[in-house]
Amino acid sequence: MFKFACSVIISLILLISFIFYGELSSTSTQFTRHEAITKTLPVTHRIADINNNKNKKIIFILSIDGGGMMGLLPVKLLQYIESQAQQPIHDIFDLIVGTSSGAVTAGFTSLKNTDNQARFPITQILNMYRYHSKGLFESSIKHTILSLDGLLAPKYSTRKKYTLLDTYLSQITLQEAFVPIMIPAVDVEHMQAMFFKSWEHQHYFFMKDILSGATNMPALYAFTDIYSLDNTVQYTLIDGATFMDSPTIPAWLAAKELYPNKHYIIVSLGAGSVANNHFISIKPQMGILQWNINLLKVIGFADIKSSDIIMQSMVNLPGTNIINYYRFDTILDMNTVSAFNTSSQNIETLERYGQQMIEENKNQLNELIQKIIDNKAYSKNERLH
Numbered sequence: 001m002f003k004f005a006c007s008v009i010i011s012l013i014l015l016i017s018f019i020f021y022g023e024l025s026s027t028s029t030q031f032t033r034h035e036a037i038t039k040t041l042p043v044t045h046r047i048a049d050i051n052n053n054k055n056k057k058i059i060f061i062l063s064i065d066g067g068g069m070m071g072l073l074p075v076k077l078l079q080y081i082e083s084q085a086q087q088p089i090h091d092i093f094d095l096i097v098g099t100s101s102g103a104v105t106a107g108f109t110s111l112k113n114t115d116n117q118a119r120f121p122i123t124q125i126l127n128m129y130r131y132h133s134k135g136l137f138e139s140s141i142k143h144t145i146l147s148l149d150g151l152l153a154p155k156y157s158t159r160k161k162y163t164l165l166d167t168y169l170s171q172i173t174l175q176e177a178f179v180p181i182m183i184p185a186v187d188v189e190h191m192q193a194m195f196f197k198s199w200e201h202q203h204y205f206f207m208k209d210i211l212s213g214a215t216n217m218p219a220l221y222a223f224t225d226i227y228s229l230d231n232t233v234q235y236t237l238i239d240g241a242t243f244m245d246s247p248t249i250p251a252w253l254a255a256k257e258l259y260p261n262k263h264y265i266i267v268s269l270g271a272g273s274v275a276n277n278h279f280i281s282i283k284p285q286m287g288i289l290q291w292n293i294n295l296l297k298v299i300g301f302a303d304i305k306s307s308d309i310i311m312q313s314m315v316n317l318p319g320t321n322i323i324n325y326y327r328f329d330t331i332l333d334m335n336t337v338s339a340f341n342t343s344s345q346n347i348e349t350l351e352r353y354g355q356q357m358i359e360e361n362k363n364q365l366n367e368l369i370q371k372i373i374d375n376k377a378y379s380k381n382e383r384l385h
Contacts, residue, residue, distance in 0.1 A: 033336035039370050041147045043198050046260055050094060058323070058375050059262045061255050062093040063248040065304060066100025066215075067240040069137070070332070070348060072129045072268035074104055076354030077328055079122040080365065085372045088118045090179045092372055093267075095258060097182045097251035100236060100241040101204075101271065103214045107207050110177035110198070120168065128168070130347055139339040149373050154222040158212065159188070161221065165208040173229070174198050174207045184240030184247055185214040188223060193243055194235065197248065200260065213237025220340070243299045246270075246307040252314075254278030254324065254383025264351045266311065270329025272337070272353060274301060326368050330357035 036250075050056050064074050082089055089109040091213075098106030108128075111119035134248050137156055174181070177198040196210050206230055213224040217239040224237050244250070248268045255264050280308045314320045330353055336350050358365065 010149050013324050037236050043177050059094045059259045059264050060306045061266045062096045063251040064098035064102030065246050065269045065271045066102045070271040070339045072350045073271050073354045080358050084369045097247045099247045103183045104179045109180045110179040112178045126131050133342045153219050158221045159190025162212045167209040172207050183214050185237045187235045189236040196281040203233045246304045263321050265324040268327045273329050328361045
């Protein structure tokens with residue numbers, strides 16, 4: 001009798017959830033089609049200027065891993081680089097590629113004002129994490145019950161995320177980035193990996209649409225249908241981290257496409273890693289429920305580590321044009337932080353880990369910063385002569 005009663009209750013919950021499933025899963029995931037807009041392409045001029053400048057021999061490439069709220073760590077490190085080099089990020093790097101939360105950082109740091117100042121200073125990006133991320137990883141009681149806490153429908157609201165991006169980016173298009181940027185995502189309708197490139201102008205997209213779609217981790221957020229500004233192209237996007245956590249290798253390939261006759265210094269920023277023995281408690285006899293999120297973590301961290309090994313092996317290899325490769329990351333205690341927690345305590349802990357990442361890598365960071373300063377001085381002196 002008890003089993004029968006439990007079965008009835010579960011069936012009723014499932015029935016109610018399925019009735020409201022459409023309401024939950026489709027909440028503001030199809031964004032309004034846009035009026036056709038013509039925008040200028042500052043990035044095209046910058047690429048041409050760099051390729052035509054014989055004194056500009058070294059290209060600085062920035063790759064940023066994803067990590068939800070842990071994306072705060074690479075922003076802290078960028079703040080240190082910017083303050084020590086006394087140059088804005090959009091002047092230091094000639095190509096920026098980011099996955100998931102790294103895509104958001106790539107987009108925001110690529111923009112400048114007419115006076116060459118950063119449109120979104122690093123401090124403002126940090127404050128976005130600190131004070132404006134509330135609600136990104138929270139659900140109403142109704143949503144939690146009807147979705148069975150994410151079992152039957154996306155756990156969080158895509159609309160809240162999109163509203164936050166819209167507040168900052170409004171009508172800015174991807175093609176308005178001053179620095180060339182590339183954003184990976186997955187188009188689930190056509191089952192293909194996508195790389196949205198700001199220097200391609202066959203179709204224009206609002207940056208907020210691309211970033212919203214490229215941060216839609218399945219089960220956490222609903223798919224996002226985005227449209228080109230001329231309404232001729234539509235994609236259904238999920239998070240690029242579903243196929244690539246570290247975009248460093250695609251970043252190098254994109255640099256070879258954009259700047260084929262230059263040499264490259266590649267900077268790869270992690271959003272926190274785990275100790276090699278972190279997954280030792282996972283035993284072979286575990287099933288689906290026990291593996292659960294651990295499987296995704298293993299795949300993600302394995303991708304990051306393998307990418308790092310490959311990049312290290314490519315430095316100074318003939319044909320790669322890579323003269324330096326820097327990887328900055330730090331080990332996290334995953335019992336003390338969460339990628340999906342916007343509480344003040346979690347943010348403060350992540351900021352401490354960001355400072356830890358700076359201190360642990362300070363020698364390499366200062367070496368990189370000196371190369372940035374020297375490169376600017378060399379280019380300036382050559383132009384004077």
